[in-house]
Amino acid sequence: MLSEIHDNIAGSGKAVDSDDPISASFMPRGFGGVAILWNKAIDKYIKPITDGSTRIQCVELLTSKPTVIMSVYLPTKSTTDSKIIFDDCIDQLYEIVQKYKETHDIVIGGDFNEDIVKETNNSKRKIALLEFMKECKLTTNHKGPTFINTSGADISEIDYFLHSNIELQPSKRITDHPVNVSDHHPILLQMQCYLIQHAQQTSNNQKLKIKWEKLDKQQYTDIISKEIIKYSDMLENDNESIDQIIKDTTNLMSETAKKVSKQKTYGKNKLKLNIWNKEIADALKANKHAYKIWKDNGRPMNIDHPLIIEKKLTRKNI
Secondary structure, X not given: OHHHOOOOEEEEEEEOOOOOOOOHHHOOOOOOEEEEEEEHHHHHHEEEEOOOOOOEXXXXXXXXXXXXXXXXXXXXXXXXXXHHHHHHHHHHHHHHHHHHOOOOEEEEEEEOOOOOOOOOOOOHHHHHHHHXXXXXXXXXXXXXXXXXXXXXXXXXXXXXXXXXXXXXXXXXXXXXXXXXOOOEOOEEOOOOOOHHHHHHHXXXXXXXXXXXXXXXXXXXXXXXXHHHXXXXXXXXXXXXXXXXXXXXXXHHHHHHHHXXXXXXXXXXXXXXXXXXXXXXXXXXXXXXXXHHHHHHOOOXXXXXXXXXXXXXXXXXXX
């Protein structure tokens, strides 16, 4: 459905209840979801990736410095199991960041359903989110309240962009959008992406293969027969060296074949990512556990300390 919103828009998304074992005829109205939309003009630079639950949608932006972009929708506090779901989402985000952080910039945007700016908020959810940001070296900025209550008052800031690139401009809150009917103010983060540079790199790495069996041989013969006459004249009049005439004739044959055949490109410059598997997940959990023990014991800095050694060993296994 996302691809049907507009002729120029593509997208990838999930509904938070899409995995519920309910038949389509009894499916209630969806109460939340995540999606990332993009202009089809940059479709070749976007690669949806499967990491994360139905509350996390990820795509990879293939530029000179690849970026993993995540759209998130964390649970509200209205249900008894919301803290469990919240912690599970944070754990998933941690694992995704650990998976990509060495090779990618990270951007996480969405409704976190937690105000991390309000000083009077001392909730466990806020503490967990701030610890996640600190461990993963993610930053954000204060924009003002983004949630609007039923009385129309701006009461809390629960929508954020978390990112690893400190050079990004601060995100902004948009309070005067003419068609916004949500109880959230939209937020905006602008990124500078070098798409043209990436496209040039891709083009340089392409190898063209002529499919001679599909080539229009009659058209090829007609073009060569017409153009080859001038090279015959050059040979008779000694206007060019034999070597140059051979080179020009070879180029003529090659370029003509490309024009009249359907070409296939090979070796497009797409980043090869590690396949997510149980071993990687277990290694990440072990690393996170070692980090927690090190942190709970006062963050010892001596490189010979056993907790430091264990933390480094589990990190190497990822």
